[in-house]
Amino acid sequence: MKTVIPVENNDVRAAVQGFLKRLLEADVVDALLLPMETPTGTVTPALVSDPALLDAADPLAPVLGLNAARVAGKVSIRAPRGRIGVVLRSCELRALVELVKLQQASLDDLVTIGVDCLGTYDVPDYVAMRKNGQGDLAALLATAQHGDLSPQDGYAFRDACQMCERPHIEQADVTLELLGADLAAGVPVSMADEIAAKLGIEAAEGDGKQRDEVVKQVVQARTQVRDEWFAAIRQQLEQEGVEGVFAACVRCHNCMTVCPICYCKTCLFKSPVFDHEPMQYMNWAERKGAYRLPADTTLFHLTRLNHMVLSCVGCGMCTSDCPADLPVGLVFRAIGQQVQEVFEYVPGRSVEDPLPLITFREDEWMEVGEE
Amino acid sequence: MKTQAMTEQLELYGCIQCGKCTGGCPVARKTTLNIRSLIYYMLVEPELKVDAHEELWDCTSCFTCVERCPKDVRPAELIIALRGQLVEGGRIPETIGAALMGTFRQGNPAGMAREDRSAWTDSREVKAAQDGCDLLYYIGCTPSYDIRAQPITRALARAFTVAGLDFGTLGIEESCCGNEIRRMGEEGLFEMLVEENGEMIRAVGASRMVTVSPHCFNTFKNEYGLDGIDVLHYTQLVAALIEQGKLELANEVNKRVTYHDPCFLGKQNRVYDEPRAILQAIPGVELIEMDRNRERSLCCEGGGGRMWAEGTNLEERLAFQRVQEAADTGAEILAVACPFCLLTLEDAVKVRGLEEQLRVMDIMELVNLSLGEE
Amino acid sequence: MADSFEPKIVAFLCNWCAYTGADLAGTSRIQYPPNVRIIRLMCSGSVDSTYVLKPLLDGADGVLIGGCHPGDCHYQSGNYKARRRVVALKEILKSAGYDEDRVWLRWISASEGQLFAQTVTEMTNAIKEKGPNPMRQKWAV
Amino acid sequence: MSKPAALIIGGGIAGIQAALDIADAGFKAYLVEREPSIGGRMAQLDKTFPTLDCSSCILTPKMVDVGRHSNIELMTYCEVVSVEKEEDIFRARVRQKPRYVDMDRCTGCGLCALACRRKDRILHEFDEGIAKRSSIYVPFPQAVPLKYTIDPEACLYLTRGKCGNTFLCKDACPADAIDFEQQETFVDLEVDAVIIATGFDLMDPTLKPEFGYGVYPEVMTGIQFERLSSASGPTMGKILVNGKEPKDVVFIKCVGSRDPHTGVPYCSRVCCMYTAKHAHLVRDRIPDANITVFYIDVRAFGKGYEEFYDRVKHERVRYRRGEPSEVYRRGDRLVVLAEDTMLGRPVEVEADLVVLATAVVPRGDTADVAELLGLERSPDGFFQEANVHLRPVDTVVEGIYLAGCNQSPKDIPDTVAQAKAAAASAMRVLARRRRQST
């Protein structure tokens, strides 16, 4: 069912807050997991049960410090648990779908509330912007109507956002359809009928056609960026290999820590398998004459590729949090695209698509192994 | 001659002396040729006096021995190798020498003038393959020069035209395929031909080539290494054209026909069904099989250089036996798909006085009849 | 240089088919180049990506994975899973700028000693053609 | 009540396999071997056809298993002297021959043999007489048990009552294991089943004097060739005749076999294949040798055998059809005279080494054993099975079973299968006994 949340005084944020409050008040959910503005001005996810505190809710803030799919998993993984509405951007929602398949999250008592993404800034940029009184939310929201999504002057969206060709919510229980909408006039929402019934909301006409066109336009522009960047990074990989592109890696494991897909409790690379004896380093040094330290960085990235790239949703947290400013996300997305294509796998599309490496068909790749 | 090197090279060691080779050898019954015994000599004796084995020239290289060997030994190759020794020493029958010389000088064993190689066309227009074509039509020596065989050659050209194929020939640049040359033991000349012909054939760029004679077909298919080119005997191509409806056999040929499998087509390349399919597609033809057909077909004695060498027993010719078998079936026509078979069997029909009851014809001649007046 | 280059190839063979096939090559005394060093695993399905990546990054010139023919896996489907993993791994290697043809997956049954020897010979020749793994010279990995 | 038990007479591969199966199934097995070590004929072999596994590699671990199996009581250097059947129980008396060495003390170090006054002077039976040993010996280095034994027929002290001024062996033994006071002892056993695995003999080749065995040192038997080509043999696997590598080697098959004149009308079943194997070994060690095999028919009938024969032929081994008529000397070489029946004429083949594939014949004491146990023999002299088709390992006596070549010649796979078959028959009895007793 579709409806429109009325916006008053051009305050879209307040309108959305109001809508979310009603979810709590109408007992659709027991709590909401959503981005909240902290007293110091940053934004962080929080699980909110008191509707009164939703005045600090900031689900439209153009910043991503954490892919909230990870925390959504924590609050949903096993019963007993509460009924929780979780407000997610598109890349977060895709990650959540993958985590469900990896049994790190459960949709059973979860109401997913997706918000079309207009682009996000890295946390330091966002903080700086706010400090400088820049980053007018209304201005950004205004770009939604025609799809001319653009950052605040002097700032850039995160790399991942600049090449994100899936900014729109594809499937959620409740979707805030920002793209294509004149938000100053109202926020179009689609939701399951039963939720609407509980909220006592009547259907209202939004302009679906407009959204589709704008999405198409944004996707086209983003795809162009993406393909240019892919071409460049592929060329670099071809010439330098992973060890060249990631030469400055300090193996801090940040990329793995912030990755929503990397769900292991302890990464293999933090285990005793890769905790070598002092003499071992000496042996390696003698073998090649020199040995880069920390060891196994390339192996780490290649192994991580093997473990998660089929599920990589392209949120780019890895790039955002890399202390060495390495294009981790770009590399993973570029490689991921090729591998995902081979297996005809679209990460985050549906919980019904089986993970490629735990299934097989007897009659596939018949030529492999037979030469 | 020392035996060991050749024994090793030909891998004769696998032989267990079961006798299937000599047992199936069509000429072993009429001459002293005993390939099994020759292999045994090679295995156990340090030396072999090749000169003493005149009967080596009796072999028709029908390869029945190779077909029958349970241990994958290739007995006929020993004969070819031993002939090679004789050739090297110059100890060869005069007629064989002439055939080799003719091939060396004029590109055909009969020693006919190279310029006359296109005489079969009867001044018809035939495209030069050198200008590019889909199908290379390789004629071969006997079909080019022999008056008895030329009608087959022409009939094929006609059929290809009717079927709308883009075909061409090498014209007077065509040379002997060398199949018989190799089997006469002249490996050097054969290799020269393989090189020259191979280069010319590849240069045409056709994806398929077709031959009139199973002998040419055999060597191009199995010994030239013409990768990427589909080598066909005409019976394979014509059977396919009929099947695809590209050749309409409209006229009835009301004859009882029996078919003789040429060794180089049947035993050696296992093309058994296509010739029969063609005959059965001709309206009016009643196909009767001889008892010895397909894998058990009797050699006509025309192969392995025997067109140019009489052998040690002139009196008993296998062709006599064969035409009698054909006549005994009650057939009016003995159909063949090989110019050598055509010549040897037709000659046998004459000598045995069977002309009244039996006519030898190539399958293509029957097809031509059925296609009607040109 | 190229002539004297003797590749180092690490082979992971499943216990039931490929490893037994390699043993059969031995009992049949079928000769092949000594460039392949075999590690026995129970199943091709237990070949981890790190087992392939580690030697390649350290400079091994090739990695051979040998398993049972499709349908013959001692553990029912290990080879099918291995096939998917290897397809993924090679795609990753390729798109990450490495020569994925240094990794071979081959099905070799317990009775195919000849095929094992032939595979080793072919792989050794193919890798010789490629030359040494450039990673051998790279210390910054 | 004691564990159901079986007595296995003979510690060759047949007896070993039968004992292991019975013991693995949880029954007691007494394995009695008259030689100082188990292993039998198979221990003497170099490689085995058609896979060319070395015989030691596949046999010795089984020997070790036998030696260590908690359900097997190994009784070497022992002989069964009587067996009485009472209802379903067999009472057997076993004679333990004196080794003159204390089994518990001997460590198998071999210093005694090195010290023995008759070192390198006694024909070595295990090496088929092509090497010498001391009076105190182990048959072969991988013997089970690895304990020394004094040969009472060779020991100076035991034969003459005196061995110099002091026992060199005793002096050399650090374990004080040598005991000339040892006497034979007897052990009585009660068992529920008996398996006879007494093996075979090889025909004495001097019965075919035309081949010159015993006259020409260059003529030897197949089993001697095994020792010659074995890595653990006296030449460490080098094929040497009179100290030189032979260049022309001739193998003669069916020496005695298929020959009613020698009383061996039957085929010995293994000679064709071991000769093919010998030919292969010669080719392997002496690549340029001329190798000729004289045969009547090539009987390569087992799994992989014809394929092996094909392979050996491809290794430039000359198979000539015809059974040689005689072997004689010409200069410093031998000449083998035969009709090559494929050529239809006589041929002379010169040889530096002639190997005779001698027939497999029943053990010399088969008649005694048959009498001891109440068994019958077939016309060929081997033990008679109850029914050749359906009861190939059973005998006329319920509870006594046959394993291996004492029933007829067999190759190793067939011997092992038959030994297991005998074990299966025995297990039926043993299992019944166990059910009754619980």
Place this chain on the structure above:
Amino acid sequence: MESKPRIGVYICHCGVNISATVDVEQVAEFAATLPNVVVSRDYLYMCSDPGQGLIQEDIETYDLNRVVVASCSPRMHEPTFQGAAQQAGMNPYLVEMANIREQCSWVHSDRERATEKAKWLVASVVAKAAELSPLEEREVDVTPGSVVVGGGVAGMAAALDVADAGFPVYLVEKSERLGGRLAELNRTFPTLEPVADLIGPLIERVQTHPAITLFLNAQVTNVEGYVGNFKVKVTGQEGERQVEVGSIIIATGYDLFDPQRKPELGYEYPNVITSLEMEQRLFDGDLAVNGREPQRVTFIQCVGSRDVQVGNPYCSRVCCMYTAKQASLVKDILPNADVTVLYMDVRTFGKGAEEFYDEARAKGVRYRKGNVSEIYRRGERVVLSGEDTLLGQPFDWETDLVVLAVGMESRADISELSTMLKLPRSADGFFLELHPKLRPVDTAVNGVFLAGCCQGPKDIPDTVAQAKAAASSALIPLLKGTVPVESATAVVDADLCAGCGMCVDVCPYGAPALDLLWGVSKINAVLCKGCGACATACPSKAINLQHFTPEQILAQVDALVG
């Protein structure tokens, strides 16, 4: 528990099998320099008692806690050396082998390079050894009883031995009757007993044995489980039934060669019959061809055997004798007829066989050496073209009746069972035994055994002996009551497990399951077969396949690349 590795390395000469190509002493010297190696030796035969003794002594003397043996394939002697170490008080899983025979000395001839390779192999295994952990040996109870697949003489003989030992037997036969091929024969060789006299009582015993359950017109359609506890699904006309047993005996027999695959032999003529058809004629006493008594009867041996052209290089083992038998019987019936056998080699090797062959010739059966090349018709008769190789002359032998001695082949549907049970086959198509000499009836699948001609051609005595041998192997676990189970199973480190469940998805045996309370995986060690699929699927390596852990494998890899 964790103590510093102290490794003993033992390099075997294997007679000259290894030492001829590999410089064994040099390898031993090299091994002594490897990390953690305390002692390194070479010896003529490591697997011999003194060889094993050497290891045991060193374990004591040097306080070894790891043993590496470089010799033949571990598939051959791993149990041997594990046993030796165990006796010396060491956990058997602390023994590791380097395969320097099958995978080194036997396949290389360049001594220097073979020695170098042997060193790498040893280094790699030593590196793995240092990472080894002891494993517990476990046993499970055995379900008493066996399934026997095939109701021919092999299946019946095996079934009776197992049943007589007191265990239930489920005998599954595809056709509607017992007796198999044997029931189609007339008389046996060399004793000429009527087959009916033999097989009648046998079938009777099987049918009436209280411990044998018979499934006729039935097939095994699924097998689950492992040695000691198989679940076998039998599908027949009465539907499906699952039986539970401890062992399985395969006795599915053979097919006869189809002579139409040798068209030159003219099987389409009424004068040309197969030996099996001859059995029926002898049974009926009717040898007439075209209504007349044959004057000449000719037997042709090796039809479809010893023939690489039809893909059967092997000898079928029985044809020489059944041909001698048939020829002899024909000669009895038609004393004046010319009875000829055309052969390549006469293989009459069984007990009483050569004697029978002698008698047949004495009776007047003519043996001519030389195989027939082709057969064609001449009037009512056929002509055999061949060569008498002893005369050195070809012949064209007119004859009235030709008997083709067709050989044996593996069952056309053998691959179904092969795939279902994962039973490997040898190059000749028959089932592959685990070791031709040591374990002729065992298979690669523990608890599944071979009886009769499904393993290769055999005559009746050899078939019965082998069937009984299979019964012996099948009885061992039943009588013992327990079987050891895989020790090298996968284990979960619950602290590392994130509960993603991929292990559950990839395991074909249902061994891992997610613990609902804790959300971590647990592996049922009895169900685990040790393939390692779960360990590979687990990204954090919370699951390890014991004895093949990443530490162990990567240590091997590292040593090999070095």
